[in-house]
Amino acid sequence: MLHCIVTDKFKMEWTRVVVISLIMAHATSSTDGECFCLKEIASELRNPLYMAHTVLNQEEVYFIAEQTGTIKSLNVKSNVVQDYIDLRELVVIEDRFREERGLLGFALHPMFVNNHKLYTYSIRNFKKDYAVISEIKKSGTLFDERILVAIPIPGEQRNGGQLLFGIDGYLYIFIGDGADGSNTSKAQDRTSLLGKVLRLDVDSFDIVNDKIQYYKVPEENPFVNDADWRPEIFALGTRNMWRCSVDRGDSATGEGKGTIYCGDTGDDLQEEVDIITKGSNYGWNYREGNVCLNVTMCSTIANEVLPIHTFNHSDGISAIVGGPVYRGTRFPYLAGKYIFGDFGSGRLYMLNNSGQNWQRSELSLCLTSKCGCKAHATPKQFLLAIGEGNSGEMFLLMTDNIMAQSVASGAVYELVPPLNDTKTATCGSESNRSFIGLLLVSTFLFLLNCIETTSTEI
Incomplete structure (x- = not known):
């Protein structure tokens, strides 16, 4: 049998190594300023453009929309991805670089867990292209679809695509101006739904011109009593709002709750961030951001609301991707800040309301040495959308090939x-690996210190 004689000197050395190992096991990497890490939760997707959290069959899932026409479900616990809704045979999309058609967005009914209703925004072709907003209810493997709105679009780009429910329970629809590269736009045309924000009551129906309409116009809509306006219009003068969000509000005070933020992509001059309010005119196509494009017409804009923030393309931002106001807990320094990104570079930014103006700063990706081993993902090139989880945490939807x-x-x-910002580690970190390594070294030293003796066992 093997016995060991342990000297006092070795006891001291062993204790020193173990203490250092334990300290390193609980120590965390320092950071040069604030940063974030990325953990990949889904891959091999075809342009993921939007995601939403819900409960399906008593399990937490994320629904993820692919531009090609599929809404997939990602099980939060098992990480299994499955098709939930398949609209690929209905939407129109081609394989080209600046393709802005296809399935562009969806919204879950506030009572989705009970009624299984969701709403989609897609581009479809009925002899010509239409922006189609539909209600879908799934039962088993089948689903029923009702077309709520079908808007003919003049071009193949600037189609908008955002749907969301406000805290008032109404469905908000963000329609692009569809002008396909020119500044000719119907965003200021009160008889057109292009370049507008619409608001509908989808829990009611109406009869219009002896035909059933699967929504009702809320009586509170700003132009509902003016025969010169389409009553569905909630706001106007938008170009191509790409990703909007509803602030869930401060958990303690409720501050900000219900505020709708949008990123509106510009033409050649400026990108902008807007807060959407009833009856407001956001200026396009007389104004781009803060820049007046038509001096004569700028002075005629009624109820104009300027952006809370603009930036030039010379700032390195090619096309804005709107995000949420951060209300999670993982990043305290982001609390209450509006988050957005840039499509072309994939970079993230935050806006902080100082009371006098909104100040922009860039968010940084951490070095991998500062991230847990499951959060070493390298981001892809193009940022398509910024998702928000049930608890207010954020997700990036990205691709390398659009x-x-x-x-x-x-x-x-x-x-x-x-x-150094996380309370528990879900996998081996650099410090844990160092701890294991030092324990191995200390064990080796212990064995070297052993003196082999023989004894007789009875």
Whole structure:
């Protein structure tokens, strides 16, 4: 049998190594300023453009919309991805670089857990292209669809695509001006739904011109009593709002709750962030951001609301991707800040309301040495959308190749804090690996210190 004689000197050395190992096991990497890490939760997607959290069959899931026409369900616990709704045979999309058609967004009914209703925004072709907003209710493997609105679009780009429910329970629809590269736009045309924000009551129906209409116009809509206006219009003068969000509000005070933020992509001059309010005119196509494009017409804009923030393309931002006001708990320094990104570079920014103006600063991706081992993901090139989870945490929907029909290069990343900002580690970190290594070294030293003796066992 093997026995060991342990000297006092070795006891001291062993104790020193173990203490250092334990300290390193609980220590965390320092950070040079605030940063975030990325954990990949889904991959091989075809341009993931939107995601939402819900409960399906008593399990938490994320629904993820692919531009090619599929809404997938991602089980939060098992990480299994399955098709939930397949509209690929209905939507129109081609495999090209600047393809802005297809399935562009969806919204879950506030009572989705009970009624299983969701609403989609897609581009479809009925001899010509239409922006179609539909209600879908799924039962088993089948689903029923009702078309709520079908708007003919003049071009193939600037189609908008955002749907969301406000805290008033109404469905808000963000329609692009569809002008396909020119500044000719119907965003100021009160008889057109293009370049507008619409608000509908989808829990009611109406009869219009002896035909059933699967929504009702809320009586509170700003132009409902003016025969010169389409009554569905809630706001106007928008170009191509790409990703809007409803602030869930401060958990303690409720501050900000219900405020709707949008990123509106510009033409050649400026990108902008807007707060959407009833009856407001956001200026397009007389104004781009803060820049007047038509001096004569700018002075005629009624109820004009300027952006809370603009930035030039010379700032390195090619096309804005709107995000949420951060109300999670992982990143305290982001609390109450509006988050947005840039499509072309994938960079993230925050806006802080100082009381006098909104100040922009860039968010930084951590070095991998500062992230847990499951949060070492490298972001893809193009940022398509910023998702928000049930608890207010954020996700990035990205791709390396936006020609989605030929290449499934899209992925969804969860934003997680660096090691020194997290209370528990879900996997081995750099410090844990160091701890294991030092224990191995100390064990080796212990064995070297052993003196082999023989004894007789009875």
